[in-house]
Amino acid sequence: MPRSYRVAILGATGAVGTELLDLLASRNFPIADLKLLASPRSAGCQLSFQGECLPVEVVTEQSFDQVDLVLASAGASTSRLWAAKAVAAGAVVIDNSSAFRLNPEVPLVVPEVNPQAAATHEGIIANPNCTTILLSLAVWPLHRVQPIQRLVVATYQSASGAGARAMEELKNQAQAILQGEAPQSEIFPYPLAFNLFPHNSQLNDQGYCEEELKMVNETRKIFATPNLRVTATCVRVPVLRAHSEAINLEFSQPFAVEKARSILSQAPGIKLVEDWQANYFPMPMEASGQDAVLVGRIRQDISHACGLELWLSGDQIRKGAALNAVQIAELLVTQSWLRPAVTLAR
Amino acid sequence: MPRSYRVAILGATGAVGTELLDLLASRNFPIADLKLLASPRSAGCQLSFQGECLPVEVVTEQSFDQVDLVLASAGASTSRLWAAKAVAAGAVVIDNSSAFRLNPEVPLVVPEVNPQAAATHEGIIANPNCTTILLSLAVWPLHRVQPIQRLVVATYQSASGAGARAMEELKNQAQAILQGEAPQSEIFPYPLAFNLFPHNSQLNDQGYCEEELKMVNETRKIFATPNLRVTATCVRVPVLRAHSEAINLEFSQPFAVEKARSILSQAPGIKLVEDWQANYFPMPMEASGQDAVLVGRIRQDISHACGLELWLSGDQIRKGAALNAVQIAELLVTQSWLRPAVTLAR
Structure with missing residues (x-):
């Protein structure tokens, strides 16, 4: 039986977050558990995922425990604040912000162009800008x-x-x-x-x-x-x-x-x-x-x-952001590259 | 006393025609007589010029008699049909259509760029495309x-x-x-x-x-x-x-x-x-x-x-069409280049 994954979406209520939800559902991404995270302003909402109403939670230090994969789309300052914590907790982060794109240790991936770059990740993979x-x-x-x-x-x-x-x-x-x-x-x-x-x-x-x-x-x-x-x-x-x-x-x-x-x-x-x-x-x-x-x-x-x-x-919003991020997630899964940074030999 | 001129606007009711009227008035172009010409579809309208209501006439073979200057802005096929007739009748035509722009005998003029080209006209001067x-x-x-x-x-x-x-x-x-x-x-x-x-x-x-x-x-x-x-x-x-x-x-x-x-x-x-x-x-x-x-x-x-x-x-509509045409007209007047083609030594 294929493995399924514990996924968190950081910035779930934004335009890209909503699209991420749709794509994870329509592309049947293997999800064991889905956590919707947002700022206090948006927390308390409920979003629908595959017929279920999921609560939107405020992101905290504990949010990334028991999470395999974080799809982050809440802006560069939010990603700078939380990505390292998510990685430390054992998750791999696919980040849609500009925070890490030019960091030489973070691969910047368009799956149709440079899929092999994703193999080199150390916990964070950056999603390029839409244009x-x-x-x-x-x-x-x-x-x-x-x-x-x-x-x-x-x-x-x-x-x-x-x-x-x-x-x-x-x-x-x-x-x-x-x-x-x-x-x-x-x-x-x-x-x-x-x-x-x-x-x-x-x-x-x-x-x-x-x-x-x-x-x-x-x-x-x-x-x-x-x-x-x-x-x-x-x-x-x-x-x-x-x-x-x-x-x-x-x-x-x-x-x-x-x-x-x-x-x-x-x-x-x-x-x-x-x-x-x-x-x-x-x-x-x-x-x-x-x-x-x-x-x-x-x-x-x-x-x-x-x-x-x-x-x-x-x-x-689609290929320029959410779809590319979900494609990176699919690549990590199919290539068995979704290993947390803590397991990497450093 | 400075001379004034008998002017006809061909295509007076279009977007550029309306702008031509405004500019001739606001820039005090020396007009002795103004004739508004259009297709049968628009004829019968009246347009206001310096507080006066002027009738829009259907363009005919006789329209260009006693006209010094024609500002044409009714499309290439209309210009092809009437420009030579206006020139034969003794008028100079400033044509806003694409009909003659690339004709080597017709100057194509932006007054800020190549004013001297206007001096070489043989009855028709072309106004370039807006872009x-x-x-x-x-x-x-x-x-x-x-x-x-x-x-x-x-x-x-x-x-x-x-x-x-x-x-x-x-x-x-x-x-x-x-x-x-x-x-x-x-x-x-x-x-x-x-x-x-x-x-x-x-x-x-x-x-x-x-x-x-x-x-x-x-x-x-x-x-x-x-x-x-x-x-x-x-x-x-x-x-x-x-x-x-x-x-x-x-x-x-x-x-x-x-x-x-x-x-x-x-x-x-x-x-x-x-x-x-x-x-x-x-x-x-x-x-x-x-x-x-x-x-x-x-x-x-x-x-x-x-x-x-x-x-x-x-x-x-303004500098990209009507204003440039009026500036060409002003150039012809100030440089005394508004001579009809029939007076040119051929």
Whole structure:
């Protein structure tokens, strides 16, 4: 009889937490016991899992006793506070925050790209940022055939990237504007409805925002190509869910469009969406709720003999966050890599 | 006493036509007589100009008699039908359609970039496409100092680019979605509200859409740099008015950010919008209704030693169409270039 596991979700009531619950159920993850953890603000709620009502508990020092696997999705400061404690208690943590992603001792894993990295974990495995996961799924299959020299990306990021409340804010703003009223902004610094603005994460001295640097640094780490040349412009757009990306790729040799199309049509996690007659390509409306990242508009770049252009839309709560984390958990189980750090020979 | 001119607007009732009327009034263009022309569908309307109600007439063979200047904004097929007749009747045509833009005998003019090209007209002067005008205003001041080697652009184009009815469609779709109803699409092929999609203009065999090729070919012509390497990804976003662009520039030598910022802060037609502390940069909401194109987020590209990144938002009905046309008209008047083609020595 296959083993089943004691799982805890840290940040169970957020947009990603809710999706984690759905995915664990729909993918029949082998669960012996499920513990829902959250901050005091959310504790006391009940969430439904496979027909059962489970209480949401406040996370405490004792929360991780008798837990094999923690799926953490409550932000970087919460992960910094609790991940080491969970590991010390014998759990393996799959962390969806940015807290450990660039820590050289923590693997950063997209199961379709670098599954073997997960084998090296010492208790914590990091889940990449949403825009990075979508990008890496689309370009890794090409990069492994012919190394990419440079990536220029522009993103079109939905409100859901800032959580469930941001999606509500976008809808409320749209309603206000349609009624001729002034839109109110609390989550976002500026109105997003019928507007857009560069991503509102912190800027560094070079003028890159955190979101852009995540794309640069995380892609390098996942691809194990520390010098990969990447630049990004990240933009919030008034879309509810699913991010899109315009991707310009430079190779050192020409990369035939037909070859790229053939490779991507067979790549895992991707669905090729291209109807050139109907001008039909990936759209966030259609990517929402889908496991697959929609990729299309593969073109030879007319400005560069060794360039390709790609376009994608992907559900950043699903493959961009929750699904990737559950896939890592499945990988640990199937490969028998779900051993707690305390059993590692150090 | 300065001369004044007999002006006709062809396509007076459209989004750009209405804006042309506003601008001719607010900029005190020296008008002796103003004729509003449109298709039979719109004729019979009355439009207000400087407190007067002017009738909209159906365009006929006689419409251009006694007219010095025609501002045409009724689409390429209408311009192809009437422009030569207007020129034969002695008028100069400033054409906002794509009909003549790439015709080598027709100058394509952005007054801040290549005013001298207007002097060579033989009756028709073309107004560039909106995305091209915005792009050229922002990058020409840098290109003239240090030639650009390659441009990689991604656009974020508002509904207004498809006209006033498209703006209504976006609002109606948003209202439907907020009420839980299915959005209806007539102008656009897919719902635009809370969604986005690659620009729905016709695709060529290489996979570039017309809108993207306009950016490539028109920028080359305006800059008189036929081999300029340009690639673009054009995307419709659920914004009512004003387009935005993420622009990646490659030079053959490094271009210091401070130098670029200093140049752009003094460039005509541009307003530098950069508050790095507040993460405040150009937004379509703020660009709407403004003459100036808002430019900001000037960054050294971390993926290319000779690269720069720019971000802009500009009102594509105003500077992207009507204002540029009126500025061309002003240029013809102030430079005494408003001579009819029949007087040209051929």
